[in-house]
Amino acid sequence: MADSAEPGGYPRGVKLGVDVGTVRVGVAVCDRDGILATPLRTLQRNAKKNTDVRILAGLVQELDAVEIFVGLPRTMKGEEHASAQMATEYAKLLVSTLLAAGSGVPVRLVDERLSTVSAHRELHQAGMSSKNHRKVVDQVAAAGILQHAIDMQKARGTDVGRRVTADLPPGPPGDGAQAAPAVHTHSAQRILPDMEGYSEPGQS
Incomplete structure (x- = not known):
């Protein structure tokens, strides 16, 4: 739950940044005042069971996050292709x-051009060998995405990015509501237990 709303209308509180890849998903977090984004963890992408999505949703609940920024890869010309x-x-x-867990925390897409390139450069400058980059580069990239978003919020005095809505099927006529998709029936109580036994890439 947000501590309060800033004058520009964007929420104050813990926020998450997400860097989506085909193999790994990087996650970063910022403090409640939106000053500094830091790497949090790397999730193994599971496109079949979507365990990483449930773990991420569990982190939102555990950290009481008020907003999530997902990086939107664009070309240098601003075009959106397969990765976007x-x-x-x-x-x-x-x-x-x-939504299936009863949470309406907003998810926003923000431009992430060159975030991974910048992350590799930062790790190199920090003295980390290239072979070790893979373990943390996704979460460092996520931190770059989040830092860019919270800096823009303060600079512009308003929220940033494009809010994402779920593709939900319409409910019965006249009920004025939408039904949650059948494939996402996890309750808030079931999200966090799904994290048990999960290992970061490279861990036993």
Whole structure:
């Protein structure tokens, strides 16, 4: 739950940044005042069972996050191709999972051009060998996405990014509501237990 709303209308509180890849998903978090984004963890992408999406939704609940920023890869010309579509679909899946758990925390897509390139450069400058980059580069990239978002919020005095809505089927005529997708029936109580036994990539 948000501590309060800033004058510009964007929420104050813990926020998450997400860098979506085909193999790994990086996650970052910022403090309640939105000053500094830091790497949090790397999740193994599981497109069949979507365990990583449920773990991420569990982190939102555990950290009491008020907003999530998912990086939207664009070309230098601002075009959106396959990787951008993948990030968009992932964001929609996250929204659906959160809604099924009774959470309406907003998920927003923000431009992430060169975030991974910048992350590799930062790790190199920090003295980390290239072979060790893979373990943390996704969460460092996520921190870059989140830092960019919270900095823009303060600079512009308003919320940033494009809010994502889930592709939900319409409910019965006249009820004025939408039904949650059948594939996402996890309750808030079931999300966090699904995290038990999960190992980071490279861990036993």
